[in-house]
Structure formats: structure tokens, C-alpha cells
Amino acid sequence: MAEVLIYGSYGYTGEHIARTAVDRGWTPVLAGRTEAKVTELADELGLRSRVFDVEDAADQLRDVDVLLNCAGPFARTAEPLARACIETGTDYLDITGEIGVFERLHRMNDAAAEAGVTLMPGVGFDVxxxxxxxxxxxxxxxxxxxxxxxxxxxxxxxxxxxxxxxxxxxxxxxxxxxxxxxxxxxxxxxxxxxxxxxxxxxxxxxxxxxxxxxxxxxxxxxxxxxxxxxxxxxxxxxxxxxxxxxxxxxxxxxxxxxxxxxxxxxxxxxxxxxxxxxxxxxxxxxxxxxxxxxxxxxYKLTVETALLTTERVGDGDAPVGYQTPAGAFGPELILDVPGVQRLDD
Ligand SMILES: NC(=O)c1ccc[n+]([C@@H]2O[C@H](COP(=O)([O-])OP(=O)(O)OC[C@H]3O[C@@H](n4cnc5c(N)ncnc54)[C@H](OP(=O)(O)O)[C@@H]3O)[C@@H](O)[C@H]2O)c1
CATH class of the missing domain: 3.30.360.10 (Dihydrodipicolinate Reductase; domain 2)
Structure with missing residues (x-):
């Protein structure tokens, strides 16, 4: 399985994602900027941990295949982390819903495609x-x-x-x-x-x-x-x-x-x-x-969709460059989440 790092892993949503990942047998690296919070959760879950600010991310991602960013507001974290991912050849996903963030990452499409990296913001309930x-x-x-x-x-x-x-x-x-x-x-x-x-x-x-x-x-x-x-x-x-x-x-x-x-x-x-x-x-x-x-x-859906898309990007199923979830995986992606029903008029 791909090496996954969850940044912002001890926030409300990051922690739910980390715990569910462990329940499913994943062993992600947990990360964030506040040492005590990262290590407490990592120790409890028996996972490896890294502490760094978003501006210093590149040195921490060289051995990481996929970064899942749960640290928001994303206006402050998405761009520096996506830049570091392009530098290190790491695929980037996040759970933003901020329009400005989607637009800024969209403008990084060419650099990401050239580096062979997928940028997929918005893998939570939004969007x-x-x-x-x-x-x-x-x-x-x-x-x-x-x-x-x-x-x-x-x-x-x-x-x-x-x-x-x-x-x-x-x-x-x-x-x-x-x-x-x-x-x-x-x-x-x-x-x-x-x-x-x-x-x-x-x-x-x-x-x-x-x-x-x-x-x-x-x-x-x-x-x-x-x-x-x-x-x-x-x-x-x-x-x-x-x-x-x-x-x-x-x-x-x-x-x-x-x-x-x-x-x-x-x-x-x-x-x-x-x-x-x-x-x-x-x-x-x-x-x-x-x-x-x-x-x-x-929030339950966010945990499911974040893990589903992270797994599929880690498996190499997504094209490189800026991607939307349905653009990369098609409209049926959501039907892979337990408890989702679709109805047409
Ligand atoms: N797409 C969706 O549907 C969806 C669903 C759920 C949540 N979200 C979004 O996800 C974000 C997190 O929500 P939450 O409820 O989990 O928040 P939370 O409990 O407040 O946790 C926020 C996390 O982000 C970290 N963080 C914030 N600013 C940072 C920065 N500048 N640099 C590094 N780390 C930073 C925090 O670390 P510290 O404690 O060290 O500051 C903490 O780990 C929010 O923006 C929320 O809107 C989106």
C-alpha cells in the first residue's frame, strides 16, 4: 500500500479520519504543527509521527506517496503543502471547501502534471x-x-x-x-x-x-x-x-x-x-x-470519501495534474460509500 501522511491529523476531522484508517488496517504517518497533539494521538494509535509547519513540508515528504491535508482554514495550508508535494513527487488531497483554494490549486495544474503529481482538493462532503x-x-x-x-x-x-x-x-x-x-x-x-x-x-x-x-x-x-x-x-x-x-x-x-x-x-x-x-x-x-x-x-461522509479517494489516488487510479473527485473517478464514486442512495426524477 502507498505511504500516506495525514496532516492536521489531530483536528476534529483529521482525528476521525486517522482513527477510521487504523480500524481498516492502514498505518498512515500522522503529522501537524503542534508536537504534543501529534505525538499523543500517534502514540495512542501506534503510528509514526512528524511535526512540521506547512512552509517546511518538502523535507518531510520525500518518502511519502500521498498527503491528505486536513488542516484548515486551507487558505493558509493548501498552497504551501501542494507546492511541497510538487517538489517531492507526492500526490496531494485535502478536504477544503474554499473556492479561492480550489482556484489557486487549479492554477498549479501544469506544474503538477509536469511533476507527475495529482492535486485533488475537496475530497470531503464538500465537494x-x-x-x-x-x-x-x-x-x-x-x-x-x-x-x-x-x-x-x-x-x-x-x-x-x-x-x-x-x-x-x-x-x-x-x-x-x-x-x-x-x-x-x-x-x-x-x-x-x-x-x-x-x-x-x-x-x-x-x-x-x-x-x-x-x-x-x-x-x-x-x-x-x-x-x-x-x-x-x-x-x-x-x-x-x-x-x-x-x-x-x-x-x-x-x-x-x-x-x-x-x-x-x-x-x-x-x-x-x-x-x-x-x-x-x-x-x-x-x-x-x-x-x-x-x-x-x-462528517461521517467526509471520513469515508477522504479515505476512498486517498486509497484510489495511492493505487495510481487518478490522472496527474489538478483533478476534481468526479472528474478523476466518475459520477459513480459516491455510490461506493456505504449508505448513499441516488434517485433520479
Ligand atoms: N470538505 C468538507 O466537507 C469538510 C468537512 C470537515 C471539515 N472541513 C474543513 O476542514 C478543516 C478542519 O476542520 P476541523 O473541524 O477538523 O478543524 P479543527 O478541529 O479546528 O482542526 C484544525 C486542524 O488544522 C490545523 N491547522 C489549522 N491551521 C493551521 C496552520 N496554519 N498550519 C498548520 N496546521 C493548521 C490545526 O492544528 P493546531 O491545533 O495545531 O492549530 C488542527 O489540526 C476546516 O477548514 C473545515 O472547514 C471540510
């Missing part, structure tokens, strides 16, 4: 199921010109997800139009969507597929929707007139401290019971096709 649904809808309607994707998740968030979301507050929204990313106001558009359990008001969110679905399908218009509580919609829209209050460092620091104090992430019971409906609709102006996925809890 594997939606990316697979986008590819499936494209197969159903190859001339599609417009794609709407969305998800209705039951469950709470991990500390890192909330901190990453806080860093994005005040930045407004993003959609894709005519193949280009377009900045739009926060909570820009709403529509009524049946994600799988009745109609709900859903709002546009700057989700990773705005970047990736275009690379997977070539469909030039992409929007992503999720139901937001009315209060959240109003707060995001109010920020347009409050002059970017949510973008201020002081406001974000207070919110992040609150997360550190109060948020632990979903417990095992929630991970087992939670579920998500993922919805997608493609149209070519004449015909419209709709498909849905029902998946396990977002």
Missing part, C-alpha cells in the same frame, strides 16, 4: 457528493448550460468548519456565470427547492462546486443552494448595509474565541443518526433533469 451529482446530471443532459446544486444537512458543525466559515463572513457570495466566477452579495438569490423531504426556501451560498463543477462538467453557469434559517438570511443581507461589519478582524476574533470555548463538533451518536439530502438540477433551456442523493452525516 464529493455534489461533484458526483454534477457529473451524473451532465451525463443525463450533455448539452446542459446551467446547473443548480444544493444540500439540506441535518446536524451540527465542527470547530474548524465554523472558523473557516467565520473567515468567509462579509466576503459576500460567489456564483459562476459564462464560465467565470462572479462575486454577488451574500444570500443573493432564494428559491423553493425540494431537496428530498419537502419544499424549503433555499439561498445561494459560496460553496466549493462553484469552482469545481465547471472543471468536472464544463457547464458554464453554476449556483449552490442550502436552506438557511430566516435569521441567518437577514443577518447576511443586513451586513450589506452595515458596511462589512462581519468582515472586521475584531468581530471575527470574538466569534472564533466563542467557537474555541463552546464547540466540540458532532458526537458519535449524531454522526450515526445524521443524514443529508443533496439535490441537483441541470437544464439546457429546453429540458430539465433533477437527481438527488441521500447520504450519511456530513
Amino acid at each position: 464529493v457528493p455534489t461533484d458526483c451529482l454534477a457529473a451524473h446530471l451532465h451525463d443525463r443532459l450533455p448539452e446542459a448550460t446551467s446547473l443548480a446544486l444544493g444540500f439540506d444537512a441535518v446536524g451540527s458543525f465542527s470547530p474548524g468548519t465554523l472558523k473557516t466559515a467565520i473567515e468567509g463572513l462579509g466576503e459576500g457570495g460567489v456564483v459562476r456565470r459564462e464560465g467565470r466566477l462572479k462575486q454577488v452579495p451574500a444570500a443573493w438569490k432564494s428559491r423553493n427547492v425540494d431537496f428530498g423531504r419537502g419544499r424549503k426556501t433555499a439561498t445561494t451560498v459560496p460553496w466549493g462546486d462553484v469552482a469545481t463543477a465547471y472543471y468536472t462538467t464544463g457547464i458554464p453557469t453554476v449556483e449552490v443552494y442550502t436552506p438557511l434559517p430566516r435569521a441567518a438570511r437577514l443577518l447576511l443581507r443586513a451586513d450589506r448595509v452595515l458596511g462589512g461589519l462581519l468582515e472586521r478582524d475584531a468581530v471575527q476574533s470574538v466569534l472564533k474565541r466563542l467557537v474555541d470555548k463552546r464547540v466540540e463538533g458532532p458526537d458519535d451518536e449524531e454522526l450515526e443518526e445524521g443524514f443529508v439530502w443533496v439535490w441537483g438540477e441541470a437544464t439546457d433551456g429546453r429540458d430539465t433533469v433533477t437527481s438527488r442523493l441521500r447520504t450519511p452525516h456530513t
